[in-house]
Amino acid sequence: MAALTDPQAAAWNSYQRMRVRLSGVLGRELAAATGLSEADFEVLVAVNERPDDTVRSLALRCGLEWEKSRLSHQLRRMEQRGLITREACEEDSRGSAVRLTARGRELACEARKHYDAAVKRYVMDSLTPEQIAALTEISGILLDRIEITHK
Amino acid sequence: MAALTDPQAAAWNSYQRMRVRLSGVLGRELAAATGLSEADFEVLVAVNERPDDTVRSLALRCGLEWEKSRLSHQLRRMEQRGLITREACEEDSRGSAVRLTARGRELACEARKHYDAAVKRYVMDSLTPEQIAALTEISGILLDRIEITHK
């Protein structure tokens, strides 16, 4: 006896295919338009949302919900490419602060435009408002489910 | 002017968070239960569905919709860990055939049980049949959209 019914398996299969293809095209378009990866993009946008384009690593990490080593590796690569700089943190000398370079700031804006446009084009323009609401609701339910069972 | 309206941005944000967390927990549970990655799992299941647990690399690649180098790297790792073997292909001497080892076959079944149960537990048990149908429909629409614009 299978664990999933036919409609359930169909839902899972199409979700999986969609998920893979969608993040594929979005990542590819972002890279083509700006040279950034999705990881770069997430960091740039998160930092750019802060006053002075500066944020402490810890706050960034919590906002992104990333592992600390992941953020550390990512910031190292971004620093090498001149997207950010890192400076000491006053309140806690263990910590560090991340600041966008001029180039980082510029790319953050550019990338956001491209990315949002792509999301609109591939996703939002294809769905009815009801479907968009359904997607929000479904995602919220599943998120809650995961949070609860892993609390 | 933002490219996305508020409900659209909300939908995208919750979808993204859900997507990341869901594949996180599923991958983690699979690894904990069987020691397999999701990539391993996909390959094992795809091969296990074939008669004789054997399939040509090309067919596998098309079924999975993977890049050829990705499959090659993955098969190398799986061969090293004793999950599959590779042999020459009769019809086309450029090609190669993939066969499950006894251990691969066993793990494929084991993993499928665990994985399907986890999908049921995290996803299907949380959603109404209408929501499951909505998810199928939405995914199908987005898939079509991507296929059409990239044809």
Added chain:
DNA sequence: ACGTCAAGGTTGACGCATCAACTAATCTGG
């Protein structure tokens, strides 16, 4: 036949993600 081109597959390099081990600074109980 034969030359050219396309296709199947491998390889190496690089970025991304996770895990475990480590350093250094802060917090906390006594």
Added chain:
DNA sequence: CCAGATTAGTTGATGCGTCAACCTTGACGT
């Protein structure tokens, strides 16, 4: 004030995914 436990962040190893370069073999037009 100090010893032990936490916490911020780094590092190295390893697996995953993509790209570009490459090799071999088959396909096809002439």
